[in-house]
Amino acid sequence: MHLIKDENGNVIPHGGDDHHHDHGHTHEHCTNCGEGCQGSCTDEVVALLNYMLSHNEHHAEELDQMAENLKKMGMEDAAKTIKEGVADFQKGNMRLGLALTLVKEHLKEA
Structure with a gap:
């Protein structure tokens, strides 16, 4: 999965979830922003958090x-241990x- 911009400039996940979790890439472009980072960086963080929440819920x-x-x-x-892991996952x-809520609130204030 990677992020692209749609025709309106919105950042969206792309590539689908084909269950090949090859994470050979990094998300440094999302985390190495300097102070006052706005625009596409923050849009990408929101899109990535939304995607990861949905993705994690599916796996749970x-x-x-x-x-x-x-x-x-x-x-x-084994079943009990997995259920305990799912509870941790949900936390x-x-x-x-x-x-995600805090990021969105921060963006509204900016």
Whole structure:
């Protein structure tokens, strides 16, 4: 996945989620902004946070289903461990959601 601009200049995720999680690239262009960074950098941060939240929620659902399947197969301990991991994952997503809200609030004030 990478970010591109649509015909209106909005930054959007591109490349889809084909479950090839090759992260051989970095997001330095999102994190190396200096003071007063605005415009495309902040748009990219908002787009990336939105994408990652959605992406993580999808994977949490997949893991939850995996845990249910393992439970049906009699692997209670593995299922319980995965469910605990999903709960931790969801806590992380809550923090990402809060960060996204804070970024958006900051942009409104700027």
